[in-house]
Amino acid sequence: MSHLRATDAETPLSGDVLLSADVLKWFAEAVLRKAGVADEIAAAVAWSLVEADLRGHSSHGVMRLPVIVRRIRAGAYNLETLPSVVSETPTTGVIDAANGFGQVALQMAVDLAIQKAQGANVAVAVVRRSQNFGSLGPYAERIAERGLIGFVCTNGAPAMTPPGGRGRVLGTNPLAISIPYKEAITLDMATSVVARDKITLARKSGRPIPEGWALDADGNPTTDPAEALEGSLLPVGGHKGFGLALAIEVLAACLSDSSIGTEVGWLYETTRPQGVGHLVAALRPDAFIPAVRFAQNVERLASMVKQATRPEPGATVYLPGEPEHRTRRQRL
């Protein structure tokens, strides 16, 4: 797999072999099909992996293929049953992922939310009995590409401690919001200070981590990445990040009747289904304001943000998602 190694640098490192996105997707699909995954599911999973690599989020990219294949072989994915809509109203839907791939169920939820919001102006779909689907941003952007405001959130394996507490209670529960614009403005953030991957990386390179990233198993602050990996991550902004993570746990898991908090299974360490839940929402701007006027308002806002750039040469202020779009263009 070493020739597939992607990096977060915007330019390829010498020694890396460059593959086109099509070839990478073809390869990922072939690996998944070989492991027994149906064509349609393999395509959905490969799309998610390659989109993450294209945007510079390689930790959610094709480097996940080995763990996915290990989990397939261990029976962690139901390969027989496709996700299905188990209940719906004109504005809501509940999808059962049946312990299959999260990527397939989430895409179904995105499609359902788009379709319902086009009719009813706002729609919310939840997914139960699901698994990790990688990066949220590309899915939220699929909603924005249809002219709707998109929202995606998911719970995850226990990793984070509430302020004043100890132990792992909630996942790093990420959320994504995508706003229709020339290239969609997309916030895609975990509610922890940093991703666990950064701590794994620090341990591998033998470097300490900054204070404020993590606690040890007893709930004490630590700068030792090994202790942190045995301990827990801290929420971004203390009570703020933890409150967001808790709200996401309610939206993604309590509403969908999925596994909650400490019940959730790990992507990397278990051979059982994770049981996570997701929530997708879509909102039609033109239910509130003419579409042209909305676009003008977003344009005005985006200009104000860009104009805040410092005068030094090379200084840049990015809109949320802008670095990912830039990396994606370069890599394509």
Next chain:
Amino acid sequence: MSHLRATDAETPLSGDVLLSADVLKWFAEAVLRKAGVADEIAAAVAWSLVEADLRGHSSHGVMRLPVIVRRIRAGAYNLETLPSVVSETPTTGVIDAANGFGQVALQMAVDLAIQKAQGANVAVAVVRRSQNFGSLGPYAERIAERGLIGFVCTNGAPAMTPPGGRGRVLGTNPLAISIPYKEAITLDMATSVVARDKITLARKSGRPIPEGWALDADGNPTTDPAEALEGSLLPVGGHKGFGLALAIEVLAACLSDSSIGTEVGWLYETTRPQGVGHLVAALRPDAFIPAVRFAQNVERLASMVKQATRPEPGATVYLPGEPEHRTRRQRL
């Protein structure tokens, strides 16, 4: 006004005079009526101020009466026109606050969202041409008290710099999410690291502020509260907080066609209407899952969080909004 001074401490400081909430509300209403505000509007504004004091958020409490009265006298509030619904669908509504009090228009949006969500399972209302309405939490909780998940956000006067930038571009754009529970679980957070009030307080007491709170007018980090007040606040978690603030600006201001970013007027420093926008959303849990089962899931989640309390005597982990409920009970 000194006898009305509230503090954020949970027990009254000696020297403070304790007033019952009813007396405080009566007083605030009387002051507002005396300044020319109609009874119904005075009641709505006084409710918001007293709820903030009861929850320990005195910066949003009756200590705001003097600035409100000054602004009334300067003509910053339209006292003649009540807010009105200018367009609606079964799931959405647009309310024009007509440059009156934000408290009245936001309450109308909350009522509209509740009513529509009870029929359509999910509803979103926006408010345009509005003004500061104080704390978000009490309004979001009014939605949760009806068994719905409540969401409230607003833009605000420019105060915050994007990462890598300089100057004030966005407000501290707060959001609140309230989950139905014994006492509602309520996250109520600004997207800045700290509220501007904390920096004002530091300047008054002649203390420096920690690094990471604010920038000076040139966009350089500062620990001098006076420089910070001339400069800008930093978003919580860097790109994360700024991305949230930007998304809130789109939801609250771009959708409602309100003033955006640097166009927004200050509560404390201008005599003109602020022109801010708000967004309120309500979601019926029982559109996805039986109400009893949802309550069990939230209970299970809340228990997990409380069980993460450290073993030391006196250690406590709070659910979002729990300290406010506790302070409110004590103060009542």
